[in-house]
Amino acid sequence: MEKVLLKGNEIIGEAAIRSGCKLFFGYPITPSTEVVEYLSKHLPKQGGTVLQAEDEIGAINMCYGAACTGSRVMTASSSPGVSLKQEGISYSAAVGLPMVIVNVNRCGPGLGGLGPAQSDYFQSTRGGGHGDYRTIVLAPSKAQELYDYTMLAFDLADKYRNPVLLLTDGFLGQTMEPIVLKERPEAPVVDRDWIVDGCKGRKKRVLASYSLTNEIGEANNLKWEAKYKDIQEKEQHWEEFHTEDAEYLLVSYGTTGRICKSTVLNARAKGIKLGLIRPITLWPFPVKAFAPHMDKVKGIVTVELNTGQMIEDVKLTVECKMPVYLYRRQGGMLPTENEILDFVENKFSLSGSEEV
Amino acid sequence: MMDKVIIAGFGGQGVMFLGKVMTYAGMGSNLELCWIPSYGPEMRGGTANCSVILSDEEIYSPVIDFADAAIVLNKPAYEKFAPRVKPGGVLVVNSSLAQLENPREDITIIEIPATDMANEIGNTSIANMVCLGALLPHLKLIDLPKVEKAMDELVAKRRPELLDTNLLAINKGIAYKKS
Amino acid sequence: MKKVFTKTKGLTDVPFSFCPGCTHGIIMRLIAETMEELNIIEDTIGISPVGCAGFSQDFFSCDFVGAAHGRAQAVGIGVKRALPDRVVFTYQGDGDIAAIGTQHAIHSAARGEKITSIMVNNAIFGMTGGQMAPTTLEGMKTKTSPYGRDIESTGFPIDLPKVIANLPGAVYVASVSVDSPKNIAQAKKAIKRAFQVQLAGLGFAFVSVLSTCPTNWGISPVDSLKWLRENMMPIYEMGELKVTEEVKSL
Numbered sequence: 113m114e115k116v117l118l119k120g121n122e123i124i125g126e127a128a129i130r131s132g133c134k135l136f137f138g139y140p141i142t143p144s145t146e147v148v149e150y151l152s153k154h155l156p157k158q159g160g161t162v163l164q165a166e167d168e169i170g171a172i173n174m175c176y177g178a179a180c181t182g183s184r185v186m187t188a189s190s191s192p193g194v195s196l197k198q199e200g201i202s203y204s205a206a207v208g209l210p211m212v213i214v215n216v217n218r219c220g221p222g223l224g225g226l227g228p229a230q231s232d233y234f235q236s237t238r239g240g241g242h243g244d245y246r247t248i249v250l251a252p253s254k255a256q257e258l259y260d261y262t263m264l265a266f267d268l269a270d271k272y273r274n275p276v277l278l279l280t281d282g283f284l285g286q287t288m289e290p291i292v293l294k295e296r297p298e299a300p301v302v303d304r305d306w307i308v309d310g311c312k313g314r315k316k317r318v319l320a321s322y323s324l325t326n327e328i329g330e331a332n333n334l335k336w337e338a339k340y341k342d343i344q345e346k347e348q349h350w351e352e353f354h355t356e357d358a359e360y361l362l363v364s365y366g367t368t369g370r371i372c373k374s375t376v377l378n379a380r381a382k383g384i385k386l387g388l389i390r391p392i393t394l395w396p397f398p399v400k401a402f403a404p405h406m407d408k409v410k411g412i413v414t415v416e417l418n419t420g421q422m423i424e425d426v427k428l429t430v431e432c433k434m435p436v437y438l439y440r441r442q443g444g445m446l447p448t449e450n451e452i453l454d455f456v457e458n459k460f461s462l463s464g465s466e467e468v
Numbered sequence: 469m470m471d472k473v474i475i476a477g478f479g480g481q482g483v484m485f486l487g488k489v490m491t492y493a494g495m496g497s498n499l500e501l502c503w504i505p506s507y508g509p510e511m512r513g514g515t516a517n518c519s520v521i522l523s524d525e526e527i528y529s530p531v532i533d534f535a536d537a538a539i540v541l542n543k544p545a546y547e548k549f550a551p552r553v554k555p556g557g558v559l560v561v562n563s564s565l566a567q568l569e570n571p572r573e574d575i576t577i578i579e580i581p582a583t584d585m586a587n588e589i590g591n592t593s594i595a596n597m598v599c600l601g602a603l604l605p606h607l608k609l610i611d612l613p614k615v616e617k618a619m620d621e622l623v624a625k626r627r628p629e630l631l632d633t634n635l636l637a638i639n640k641g642i643a644y645k646k647s
Numbered sequence: 648m649k650k651v652f653t654k655t656k657g658l659t660d661v662p663f664s665f666c667p668g669c670t671h672g673i674i675m676r677l678i679a680e681t682m683e684e685l686n687i688i689e690d691t692i693g694i695s696p697v698g699c700a701g702f703s704q705d706f707f708s709c710d711f712v713g714a715a716h717g718r719a720q721a722v723g724i725g726v727k728r729a730l731p732d733r734v735v736f737t738y739q740g741d742g743d744i745a746a747i748g749t750q751h752a753i754h755s756a757a758r759g760e761k762i763t764s765i766m767v768n769n770a771i772f773g774m775t776g777g778q779m780a781p782t783t784l785e786g787m788k789t790k791t792s793p794y795g796r797d798i799e800s801t802g803f804p805i806d807l808p809k810v811i812a813n814l815p816g817a818v819y820v821a822s823v824s825v826d827s828p829k830n831i832a833q834a835k836k837a838i839k840r841a842f843q844v845q846l847a848g849l850g851f852a853f854v855s856v857l858s859t860c861p862t863n864w865g866i867s868p869v870d871s872l873k874w875l876r877e878n879m880m881p882i883y884e885m886g887e888l889k890v891t892e893e894v895k896s897l
Contacts, residue, residue: 117495117503135729161728165721166754173718173751177694177725180712185725203715287530288488288503290495308710308726310733312689316659318704320695320713367530374529448533 114293120258121188121285124214124278125150127262128186130296133212135161135185137174139193143226143282144216147188168193172200172213179209180319182307184266188214190282191232192223194240201275202241205336206321208306210269212262213247214278216285219417219444227444228281228367233421236279237395244333246340248276248347249394253370255289261392263296270302272343279394281417283367283446343396350398351390354380355405358387360460363426364415365391367446372415374449375456384462386453397425411460412436415452417445469524471607472532476517476549477541477562482596485622486539487518489600492618493610494522502530515544522609537606539599541582542566558606560599578602580644586637591630594637601641612642657682661705668861668868671699673825674767674834675706678738681839682709685846691734692726694719696743699773703738717748720755723762734845736763741782742772745807749781752811752853759816759850763841766807766853769860770879777863781805784878789863804882808855812889818850820889824857824880826872837887840894849893857883 118126125147128136136155138148152162165171171187178185189197194215204211215236219229239245248268250261258280265276308317323329351369354376355361364372369390379386389401411434414423420438427436439455441447457463473490477483484505491503502521519532534554540546543566553559555574564583571577580602582595604612615638624631657679663672682688691709695701697716704711714722719737727735737744744752744766755762771789772778778791782804786795796804812820819841823834834856841852857879859871866874 115495117491117501135725137725163724163728166750169718170721170724170751170754173714173721174725174728176714176718177712177722177727178729179725180692180722181726181729183729185729199715200718207713283504283530286505288491288501289527290501308692308712309730310690310692311708311710316708316710318711318713320704320711322701322713371529371531377528446531448531449529450533 115290116293117288117290118255119146119286119288120255120280121146121216122150123255123258123291124188124262124280125154126293127259128212128266129155129158129160130293131184131263131266132296132299133160133184133186133266135175135178135183136187137163137165137171137178137185138187138189139165139168139171141190141193143218143285144188144190144193144214146285147214147216168196169200172197172204175211176200176204176207176209179204179211180207180308182304182309184210186212186214188216190216190218191220191229194232194235198235198241201247202239202243202245203321204275205239205245205247206243206332207319208273209275210273211275212265212269212278213275214280217279217281219442225444226282228283228417228446229442229444230281230366230368230417230421231442232279233394233416233418236277237397237425245336246343246395248272248274248343248396249279250276251279251365251369251392251394252284253366253390254284255287255291258284259291260294267297267300268347271300272339273306274339274343279366281367347393348396348398348400349392350401351392352401353388353390355387355389357385358405359385359408359410360387360456361405361409361412362386362388362415362452362456363391363412363422364388365394365422368415368417371447371449372452375452378449378453379456384457386456391422394422397429399429402429406430406433409434413439413452413456413459415447416440417442469608471520471522471537471609472535473520473522473603473607474517474532474535474538474549474552475520476515476538476545477596479516481516481541482593483516483541484518486596486600487520489615489618489622490520490522490610492621493614496614496617497609499524499609500527502527504530515548517545517549522607524609537603539603540566541595541599558603560603562595562599564595576606580641582641585640585644589633589636589640591633594634597634597637598641598644601638602644604638604642612638655679655683657688657708658706659708663706664702665699666862668859668871669699670825670858671767673831674765674856674858675703675738677825677831677835677838678736678765679707680835681842684839685842687734687842687846691736692730694723694726694735694737696737696739697774698740698743700738700740700743700767701774717743717746718751719743720748720751720760720762720764724755724760727760727762731761734763734842736765736842738765739767740773741766741768741770741807742780745805746781749807752807753814756811756814756817756851756853759818761845761848761850763845763852764854765838765841766855767858768855768883769858770804771860771863773860773863777860784882806883808853808888809884811853816851817853817889818891819844819852819894821853821887822855822857822883822885824875824885826857826859826875840897843897844894847893847897849891855883
């Protein structure tokens with residue numbers, strides 16, 4: 113299969129095209145801009161549409177409109193831009209619209225900086241906008257996963273009629289790595305008997321989210337809740353790295369999830385039985401990943417690029433059965449593999465050489 | 469096996485491009501590769517740097533703590549990145565723009581007047597290629613034929629008139645022996 | 648017996664739920680008749696906003712998408728770009744299109760988006776109970792301008808059609824009223840033209856319709872029509888504000 117060198121953001125664009133994405137609406141913001149640039153160059157050649165909107169609010173609402181027609185549609189932005197999109201994402205979740213939203217996370221709050229961060233974990237996994245909804249959140253950790261998870265994102269969006277968020281960061285977006293351009297997997301067959309495309313030969317349809325009465329409101333919330341439970345049951349994805357005999361676990365996703373693999377190998381070389389759980393879906397959080405390790409793991413460190421956000425989900429999952437600590441860098445800084453190992457050794461009073 | 473390389477200099481000295489040449493050179497050999505630019509405000513003036521990892525096994529952490537090798541094209545880059553070369557590693561210094569005081573003795577330092585040599589060839593902007601040549605014999609996973617193939621991809625197809633001088637610069641870098 | 652009036656097929660059987668004397672129903676009927684006359688009911692997707700105009704999704708017999716407040720045009724553009732051969736119109740109040748969603752109005756016109764936008768201007772926020780709108784007249788009392796709109800602190804009413812008419816991608820811009828049978832006929836003509844512009848693929852078409860809100864204005868339906876004529880029509884420039892040569896030749 114064809115192997116190419118592309119920047120992370122470009123990979124997302126290429127995967128979108130190969131996923132059958134027909135429309136892209138966006139607005140430039142560093143460090144996500146190469147997504148809209150790449151698609152502007154290549155999507156129209158495939159018969160698709162790219163429109164640079166007047167703002168992020170326009171872009172997400174154009175996605176909302178296009179998704180109502182059953183077309184595969186995507187937008188991409190970075191943290192402040194994704195904040196602007198939140199109202200539109202809430203409406204999309206309420207109507208049940210499949211779409212892919214890319215957040216190339218930069219550090220915040222406010223304007224923040226362009227460096228990699230995971231500061232949007234809460235926003236991504238708790239819905240993000242108003243109302244009680246969830247979006248499926250996928251967290252790639254390297255170039256090939258940017259490609260594969262973009263394709264997965266479109267399929268999950270269609271399957272569950274729900275917005276799917278691809279959460280990456282500026283480091284992944286700007287880094288260039290070789291990837292295999294896999295063919296699009298067999299797309300799931302989904303029914304399209306809800307779209308609006310003109311009421312020829314059928315009754316008119318209305319796609320809207322207003323609940324005229326409280327009774328209708330509750331019925332809608334129960335319907336969405338059932339969908340979210342179904343997704344939580346079926347779509348928890350994670351990767352385990354040297355967990356079989358692990359006495360200590362790192363939990364980390366995205367760029368830091370990848371760095372942690374080097375930490376695990378360095379620890380093992382010193383005789384420390386360290387393993388890694390790398391969540392691939394951040395929502396639904398991979399609770400199931402922890403079950404086999406509950407009784408044998410002595411402690412957990414989450415490694416994050418924020419003040420400690422995912423650690424709350426890890427703590428909820430392990431229910432105080434073991435100590436959970438946070439190692440974090442912020443503001444665009446990345447930890448090195450050895451900084452993380454130093455922290456683990458220090459927190460659990462481990463001295464590698466003694467354990468050998 | 470792995471080559472972790474840091475490249476740094478002024479914006480406009482071809483730092484990113486030099487990294488791309490090394491990365492493309494790894495493409496033919498089925499290596500795992502990472503090209504990581506500094507991005508953001510640094511792109512728009514000041515010191516530019518990028519890192520390149522070439523590896524014959526999966527690259528886990530892409531963050532270079534200590535590099536196997538570095539190319540520094542000016543004095544600020546030397547000051548910032550010389551300490552980041554691991555003991556026993558290689559540092560290529562563009563001595564046209566950086567004179568060294570108290571150089572480290574636990575690494576191999578190659579001082580090469582790359583900008584002067586590039587001017588002699590007639591194109592000041594290929595000092596980066598001279599430095600690449602100087603480093604090339606010290607890299608484990610790419611060699612001149614692979615770099616030539618990369619140049620074919622990156623230069624011959626886009627700016628064919630620049631191919632010969634670029635290759636000449638690389639070869640001069642390889643052949644350079646401090647007199 | 649000869650049938651002199653039949654309800655248009657462009658409307659459903661859902662009864663209008665507007666307040667007595669509100670002219671929303673008239674404007675909707677004009678749009679519905681237009682769709683029927685142009686034989687496009689089954690090809691049309693309407694976009695409803697938030698506000699009283701939002702009820703439109705139940706009354707028209709074509710497909711509809713409900714948008715967030717102010718976003719109808721962005722949503723409509725998404726639909727139109729996905730389905731270029733369908734007809735897309737937005738039906739919005741003045742608060743929706745001239746305050747919270749103005750950027751989309753400006754850029755729909757700038758880009759010449761091939762959609763039709765109908766603005767219903769009653770100079771007040773109706774659904775939320777009568778607050779000041781971007782179109783509220785100087786001195787006009789609303790719940791958020793209880794002493795009358797003070798130009799010094801809250802600025803001037805926006806004449807959006809005049810703004811839109813200045814943008815090259817807008818090819819047809821009209822400001823009409825439904826206060827009298829004669830003006831209703833003219834409004835119908837303008838609305839129909841705005842749809843024909845889209846069918847011909849010429850660019851952005853925009854019609855502003857002055858409308859009454861007796862409930863929130865606090866006057867009777869009949870007096871409301873008189874108030875509209877005497878107070879709104881002198882402020883808002885009326886008629887076809889922009890008709891490009893291409894549109895004239897339709």
